[in-house]
Amino acid sequence: MSTSPKVVVVTGASQGIGAGIVQAFRTLDYAVVATSRSIEPSNDSNVLTVAGDIGDPATAQRVISEGLTRFGRIDTLVNNAGIYVGKPFTEYTRGDYAAVMNVNMAGFFYITQLAIAEMEKQASGHVVSVTASIADTAYSGVYSVLAALTKGGVNAATKSLAIEYARKGIRVNAVAPGIIKSPMHPPETHDALRALNPLKRISEVNDIADAILYLDAAPFITGEILHVDGGQYAGR
Numbered sequence: 611m612s613t614s615p616k617v618v619v620v621t622g623a624s625q626g627i628g629a630g631i632v633q634a635f636r637t638l639d640y641a642v643v644a645t646s647r648s649i650e651p652s653n654d655s656n657v658l659t660v661a662g663d664i665g666d667p668a669t670a671q672r673v674i675s676e677g678l679t680r681f682g683r684i685d686t687l688v689n690n691a692g693i694y695v696g697k698p699f700t701e702y703t704r705g706d707y708a709a710v711m712n713v714n715m716a717g718f719f720y721i722t723q724l725a726i727a728e729m730e731k732q733a734s735g736h737v738v739s740v741t742a743s744i745a746d747t748a749y750s751g752v753y754s755v756l757a758a759l760t761k762g763g764v765n766a767a768t769k770s771l772a773i774e775y776a777r778k779g780i781r782v783n784a785v786a787p788g789i790i791k792s793p794m795h796p797p798e799t800h801d802a803l804r805a806l807n808p809l810k811r812i813s814e815v816n817d818i819a820d821a822i823l824y825l826d827a828a829p830f831i832t833g834e835i836l837h838v839d840g841g842q843y844a845g846r
């Protein structure tokens with residue numbers, strides 16, 4: 611049996627949910643390849659950081675190749691990097707569209723291709739993407755078209771990839787958060803966001819990290835979109 615640690619790649623790892631996911635995997639002794647544009651070198655020798663724009667295929671290439679050089683394998687990819695731009699549909703600019711597509715779509719596509727190609731060689735692996743509950747259930751008054759377009763696309767691609775790679779030992783899942791306390795939402799917005807939720811709370815980063823660890827350790831779950839949203843997906 612191999613004694614080398616399992617290796618996870620986490621995108622959007624500099625803050626918020628991504629930083630929490632890095633910590634959660636470290637508690638399980640995974641080696642981590644952590645990436646974002648502004649990520650700093652880590653003092654932890656089992657955390658390799660790679661800085662770059664995740665929508666750029668060259669960044670995806672560096673993350674996977676530097677991770678393999680340092681740790682030798684890729685067991686799990688967590689596609690967490692994402693941005694949200696909320697505006698009335700007709701007010702979105704070309705720049706808004708390009709920015710959201712770059713991170714939420716291209717940032718999923720290129721690195722997932724490269725990670726799955728590595729996982730195929732070892733006939734095992736897990737890809738889990740952080741999407742958004744609002745992609746499945748829109749809220750009146752919350753502007754969500756670009757989130758629906760991109761995160762909804764990743765939810766659909768999750769099922770598609772799960773089936774395409776099931777026979778090759780690679781599982782593909784997603785976690786769809788509701789509203790999470792992260793730098794994405796300034797504290798002054800929290801009360802209003804809480805009021806929108808069936809459980810009347812917004813969740814902590816750990817709720818998402820725990821869901822990802824659960825899926826990572828669940829060998830019979832693939833093609834699942836796990837909503838961690840205090841009931842938003844169920845209705846309101």
Ligand SMILES: NC(=O)c1ccc[n+]([C@@H]2O[C@H](COP(=O)([O-])OP(=O)(O)OC[C@H]3O[C@@H](n4cnc5c(N)ncnc54)[C@H](OP(=O)(O)O)[C@@H]3O)[C@@H](O)[C@H]2O)c1
Nearest residue numbers: 622624625626627646647648663664691692789790792794
């Ligand atoms: N917070 C919520 O309520 C909520 C709800 C539903 C879904 N989500 C999803 O959860 C994920 C994490 O969100 P969060 O709340 O933790 O957001 P956050 O605090 O704003 O963090 C976003 C992360 O993505 C990275 N990032 C942004 N643009 C990037 C780019 N072009 N290239 C590489 N990295 C980039 C950021 O790092 P750099 O700036 O260093 O690049 C940062 O690490 C996202 O996919 C988001 O859509 C969040």
